Amino acid sequence: MSYLRYALEVISVWAIPVLLVGIPLVGLFRKVKVYDVFIEGAKEGFDVAIRIIPFLVGILVAIGMFRGSGAMDLLTRGLQPLATATGFPAELIPLGILRSLSGSGSLAFTTDLVKTHGPDSMIARMAATMYGSSETTFYVLAVYFGAVGVKKSRHAVPAALIGDIVAAIAAVAVCLWLF
Amino acid sequence: MLNYIWFALMAIALVVAAINHTAAEVTKGAVESAKTAVEISIGLVGVMTLWLGMMRVAEKAGLVTILGRLLRPVLRVLFPDIPPDHPAAGAIVLSMAANMLGLNNAATPLGIKAMEEMQTLNDGDKETATNSMVMFMSINTASVQLVPAQMIAILVAAGSVAPTSIIGSTLAATAIGTIAAVLVTKLLQRFYPTPQRTDVPDEVTA
Numbered sequence: 001m002s003y004l005r006y007a008l009e010v011i012s013v014w015a016i017p018v019l020l021v022g023i024p025l026v027g028l029f030r031k032v033k034v035y036d037v038f039i040e041g042a043k044e045g046f047d048v049a050i051r052i053i054p055f056l057v058g059i060l061v062a063i064g065m066f067r068g069s070g071a072m073d074l075l076t077r078g079l080q081p082l083a084t085a086t087g088f089p090a091e092l093i094p095l096g097i098l099r100s101l102s103g104s105g106s107l108a109f110t111t112d113l114v115k116t117h118g119p120d121s122m123i124a125r126m127a128a129t130m131y132g133s134s135e136t137t138f139y140v141l142a143v144y145f146g147a148v149g150v151k152k153s154r155h156a157v158p159a160a161l162i163g164d165i166v167a168a169i170a171a172v173a174v175c176l177w178l179f
Numbered sequence: 180m181l182n183y184i185w186f187a188l189m190a191i192a193l194v195v196a197a198i199n200h201t202a203a204e205v206t207k208g209a210v211e212s213a214k215t216a217v218e219i220s221i222g223l224v225g226v227m228t229l230w231l232g233m234m235r236v237a238e239k240a241g242l243v244t245i246l247g248r249l250l251r252p253v254l255r256v257l258f259p260d261i262p263p264d265h266p267a268a269g270a271i272v273l274s275m276a277a278n279m280l281g282l283n284n285a286a287t288p289l290g291i292k293a294m295e296e297m298q299t300l301n302d303g304d305k306e307t308a309t310n311s312m313v314m315f316m317s318i319n320t321a322s323v324q325l326v327p328a329q330m331i332a333i334l335v336a337a338g339s340v341a342p343t344s345i346i347g348s349t350l351a352a353t354a355i356g357t358i359a360a361v362l363v364t365k366l367l368q369r370f371y372p373t374p375q376r377t378d379v380p381d382e383v384t385a
């Protein structure tokens with residue numbers, strides 16, 4: 001495991017510099033006018049980033065209002081009985097909901113759990129596993145669909161949310177089994 | 180679906196604000212989130228420009244096609260409607276590789292590039308997601324990161340004696356979540372048909 005981790009660390013540090021030199025290098029061998037082609041592709045960058053704005057504002061504002069009103073706490077409290085019935089740790093319920101909605105919110109919540117329960121506690125490990133094994137679903141959906149102007153997302157939301165729920169339950173179960 | 184969720188989040192906020200007397204916090208949440216959204220988007224301009232430029236070079240050099248061809252067996256199962264030599268295949272592979280390595284500032288631009296390539300293959304209504312796009316979204320939202328670097332850093336900062344212990348559990352949980360997301364996506368796509376032409380009115384997928 002430690003060798004694998006070392007290898008992964010080396011790759012994640014070197015990947016970008018190597019790619020930034022390697023891609024044009026192959027291009028030069030293939031007689032591509034690398035700089036001209038780079039500029040041509042790069043021109044689109046600004047437009048794409050700007051195109052995301054309305055989609056992201058829409059999603060983040062709705063989530064910001066939801067959190068601001070205190071509805072998140074209500075939802076958590078409402079789910080408490082379900083948690084106790086299934087054995088899912090009650091402390092982690094807010095994180096399970098927050099994870100799909102807000103990246104900064106769930107990061108702050110996880111950091112707080114780690115501090116209160118101690119970094120080597122079961123709850124801290126479960127929380128870290130939950131955070132690490134999932135993504136901020138609504139942010140990803142808004143950015144990627146926004147970039148190509150897709151408005152009808154079809155089964156994307158239900159599929160992603162079911163994936164999130166399974167990942168959260170798996171995080172708790174795997175930690176119980178491993179630690 | 181997104182239409183209803185979007186409205187529901189805001190409507191619930193208003194109702195809860197009336198009960199909790201948190202109207203001021205709701206306003207603050209709305210205004211600050213709008214600002215954050217723009218900051219995130221503007222923050223993407225630099226890396227977006229860099230990686231879209233690099234991707235064009237990689238495409239012209241034939242690298243994107245090679246990548247797509249290397250992972251053809253996997254791609255054919257997950258994205259059956261993408262032709263193997265299409266640039267979309269290579270872009271998907273590159274963005275997933277960046278995600279796995281936790282290279283966030285490269286993963287988002289590459290993912291958007293992959294979505295753009297998939298949009299060129301969308302022969303139906305351009306405002307409706309294709310099966311491939313939804314599959315790509317599901318895999319992305321399930322997150323297939325190999326090392327949860329951010330979480331390890333938080334555990335280290337809090338004084339953990341075994342901060343890397345969560346690598347194994349995270350890998351296992353993320354694998355289970357990703358497999359579930361892929362299976363659910365395959366299962367659900369039958370119930371959400373794609374409209375073939377833009378002139379066909381469609382209420383089903385809204």
